Amino acid sequence: MSERPNVRIVALLCRWCSYAGADLAGVSRMKYAANVLPIKVPCSARVDPQLVLKAFSEGADGVLLAGCHPGDCHYLKGNYKALRRFQLLKKFTSQMGIEDDRLRLEWISASEGSRYADVVNDMTTKVAKLGRLNWRREIAIEA
Amino acid sequence: MKIGVYICHCGTNIAGVVDVAKVVEFAATLPNVAVARDYKYMCSEPGQNLIGEDIRHLGLDGVVVAACSPTMHEPTFQTALSRAGANPYMLQMASIREHVSWVTSDPVEATEKAKKLVEAAISRVSLQEPLEKRRIPVKQSVLVVGGGIAGIEAALKCADAGKKVYLVEKEPSIGGHMAMFDKTFPTLDCSQCILTPKMVEVVRNENIELLDYSEVREISVHVGDFKVSIVRKPRYVDSSKCTGCAVCSTKCPGKAPDEFNLGMSKRKAIYVPFPQAVPLKAVIDRESCLYFQKNICKVCVKFCSADAIDFEQKPEELELGVGAVILATGFKPFDARRVSEYGYGKLPNVITSLEFERMTSASGPTAGKIVLKDGREPESVAIVHCVGSRNVNYNVYCSKICCMQSLKHAHLLKEHLPGVAVYDFFIDMRAAGKGYEEFYKRVMGEGTIMVRGRPAYITDVPSKPEEKGKLVLVAEDTVLSTVMRYPVDMVVLSVGLEAGEDAKELAHTFTCSRTADGFFLERHPKLAPVSTPTAGVFIAGASQGPKDIPESVAQAGAAAAEALAMMGKGYFELEPYVARIDEDLCSGCGICLDLCAYNALERIPETGLTRVVEALCQGCGACVAACPSNALDLDGFKNNQIMAELEGILA
């Protein structure tokens, strides 16, 4: 584990499903990589693409966006918006050279603790393989 | 800003993996942190007192508790803040148990992760603002949708507590499926006999307004004050005049399959649904009525001594306001035609369990006689469990009641037809309720042959002379490990329970979610089985999942209790996570308006700009993320707060 680059993945988890799923992974004592750092949002629809871009520009090597399965959103239709925004955002981040595996959307329900753990481990492995992103927003100008 | 940071050991749950001392040391170095402590059990009384004392003596205005998941104890610590005089929303929890100590093997990595989450929480709480829960007054009335046993029970309980109840039933009579049963397991009570007194009570109760033959058209889901539009379908009979004598029915020439008897007999175009119907009034079915179809007849008018026929009757629209809603819309039986290998709908004498109930009912299509299509009594009957259930091709779940129903049918067969041979085909025998196992033993003792095997198919093609004229069930008796052929005269398919035909539409109308199998979604499968994530909307009975009568009644009482608790309190507290619009930034582009699933955004006619209807806002933030001007923000989950949390994590 120590040879692997210490990548940091920000996970934006919706309160009702994916955060609860992550809780369940904890309750079930499932072990997963420590590289994923969770932030709780009320709904996957709360996630502004600007936040995702900010994460990358501030040092995140990967961003995981997780919400309820289609049809199960606590706020009825939030996850559909999250999905559509994600699709357009992915197109843009690809154009900007951010590799596919670094930005990921997953549907994780409150009962899917093991799925959360699997996704975390899988994403960590993939992002670690790509290495640190080290996004440089501006090239410093020499005097 | 003075922030107090509290790191919980949670016994060894956290401290066994995370180096708590290091986290405390780290937290103390961060900006705005006035004090950083650790304690064995922060949720305990002394733990909470630590926070309270620091708030009082150090003047803390923000608190971070790094412990278990906020889902667990956020309310606990919010209360601790309130009691100490601080605003409960000046709290942020970092879950270093469920998200760190319980899931990370390496203690060093765990400690690092804990530090990051604590830093993120501190950054976030620095930008948090005091918030107040929203109090919404609750109307003192309930809407119960569905007049089956669960709906009736819920209505009676609420009415007995002095609340006004509107009971809406889409059929012309209440009673639901229970009214169609003959006897109920395991006591073999006559279903109608125990149900009818309750049905009558509904009509007698002053607090219950029965809206029979009615449907909910629309509802604005607004906890405490649900605005409901109901349409009362026209009976073409004036209920206030009709005495239920049913003379009209005897004279009517129009005929149609009788729905109550599942099409096994015919009813007239004008009919009273069944003898114990409540309300006991006639109703005209347009499709089979000669007047409506051909403009002739009108015999009913001629013979009605109460002058109750009214062909001009129009649907009536009602607008109601209620404080709570209980959905008790029941189930629909699995359509046995889908299992084509059982020949239902093709082979005569293959019937469903519900059809068998009608058959054994004294007031049913055969006056209580168990007979084949040609009128003979069967000499042998097969009962098949799990039709449509426990099957990846249809429904994966178990429908719970069919084993007991099958045993009951086996018993009734032996009772009605003393010499009959009964074969009961089951996979597992589910007899878990009170008195259920005893009933099973009893039925076994009566001579029914129990075969552990799911029949592969039913055929009328004989393979030997004895099978001629019989229905042959081919099944593997798994105990004997032998495939056998069972020639019988009649087969009763114990069909499973499915979500009602209108469940999808109802879910949409009432802002209710459904689980993958189509039944209404409860708030929590263990601890909140009758409430839904939508505040003020409760569910009961088979609409929540397959269950028997005692469970339906219990859930109905539970749902009534929840509704009564809400009404008793008089107000409902909504979380303060509300969207807010900066009027100076809004351009009136309107992008947010249709995004809201709760219609909580509206255009201001005078300015063309947008405003938030606070009482409707559920705080999801969909509009906030979409607003291209960042004019919208969400209290409690503000852009700057989430950004601060992100920066803390990546610091």
Added chain:
Amino acid sequence: MKPERTKPKLAIALGATCSGCDYSLLDLGAGLLDVTDQVEIVYWPTGIDSKLEDLQAVPDRGVDLILFDGAVVNEDNLEMARLCRKKAKMLAAFGSCGAYGGIPGLINSGSPKKILLEVYQGLPTRSDKAEALNFEGEDALPKMLGQAYSLDQVVDVDVYLPGCPPPLKLVAGLLTDVLAGKAIPKGTFYASNRAVCYECKRVKENKSIDAIHRYHEIQPDPTRCLLEQGIVCLGPATRGGCDAVCCTQNQPCRGCMGALPHSEDSGAEMMSALASIMELNNENKEADYTGIFDGLNDPLGTFYTFTLPKSILGRRKVDQS
């Protein structure tokens, strides 16, 4: 003879620019003469016969207002930007290029060196391949910097006049304020704090679209909101102050006035808004959104036409080598 009161000094300098912004000053028409009456233009290569030495000769902070027109892409631009900062009392980023990087900012979708070589050597349609580009010696081309920058990414900027070109009335507004000696807080944008939609007269009915159309693919209703008709208009995420002139002329807004006050990234704002309203009427468990954005092949170019260097990511990831 009464001594003439010294007129305020004005300079208009060029970075990486098409010169459209300072040409647009000619649209002041006769009003330009009013301006020239009241100010002393010490340097304006496009407009008057002036040399770089004229600007260099002015004492530091001696020019009351310098309008810097253009982005900073090569060393010449950088030198000019620094010179202007030195000589200006008030330095304005004049036009979207100065304010946000503008269209030259799209260089950040690749690397300047690569793009230069592509244009001057790589294009298959060129019959005369340019000689090896010469960056040294007397006839040297200015060296390209690592990326395109907005003015404030290389020097301190006092005031911003976004727009491609900036709406004249806003330019006039700044000139008037400077001439009146008004105190202008550092970082002021001469633009509206509300999006273009606020000024746009098109009728807004309901924002839910089923498909994205290029402008020529349909016959847009001239009275109704263009975005509602499926045409990508960046109005909702773009500062107004321009009176929505493009939308009024049946052209969708391309976002030249840049992001609104609380937004850091107008492109991301618009992508979020567009994706939110796309297929809003088709939200159910069976909804399949595969390929709904196939008509939008170039989000980078579409949403960041003028603002890429100032966006959150700033530039495409370039390999370290």
